[in-house]
Amino acid sequence: xxxxxxxxxxxxxxxxGKAIAERLRADGLAVTIADLPSSAPLxxxxxxxxxxxxxxxxxxxxxxxxxxxxxxxxxxxxxFGGLDVMVANAGIAITAPLxxxxxxxxxxxxxxxxxxxCQCVHTELGVVYVAPARRRL
Numbered sequence: 172x173x174x175x176x177x178x179x180x181x182x183x184x185x186x187x188g189k190a191i192a193e194r195l196r197a198d199g200l201a202v203t204i205a206d207l208p209s210s211a212p213l214x215x216x217x218x219x220x221x222x223x224x225x226x227x228x229x230x231x232x233x234x235x236x237x238x239x240x241x242x243x244x245x246x247x248x249x250x251f252g253g254l255d256v257m258v259a260n261a262g263i264a265i266t267a268p269l270x271x272x273x274x275x276x277x278x279x280x281x282x283x284x285x286x287x288x289c290q291c292v293h294t295e296l297g298v299v300y301v302a303p304a305r306r307r308l
Contacts, residue, residue: 175226177201177251179244181234181291182261184210189217191258196221200256203228203247234261235282237290244294259291 178195182188183204192204204214204227214229221227228250232239247254263283265276 175201176255178256179203179247180258181205184213188260201226201251203230205230205232205243234287240290241294257291257295259288261287
């Protein structure tokens with residue numbers, strides 16, 4: 172397999188994540204675009220626009236589930252031979268006033284917006300240290 176720098180972007184179906192994925196592809200990196208299963212049609216459309224299966228992998232993933240993050244990273248490594256850049260961009264916002272926000276909503280927000288960054292970095296570091304020749308941190 173020919174070496175190609177690569178990146179995985181969470182929350183890539185739209186907004187900032189989509190723009191990051193587009194820029195990374197423009198800079199020549201292979202990219203895995205990851206977002207919730209409900210965003211799968213947007214991921215398919217974006218993958219086609221960014222260059223197709225040789226340079227883009229789309230993955231439906233709920234980043235608040237560590238096993239799904241691990242699986243997404245493994246799919247990326249299997250497709251592109253390593254991982255150089257991890258963009259933990261996924262995030263959610265609860266727009267209700269604080270007094271109307273439930274504990275469950277707050278926990279979900281923290282799981283996605285804070286824990287996911289740690290999970291993504293933890294998983295990426297596992298890949299980096301397993302294959303030190305691919306280290307680009």
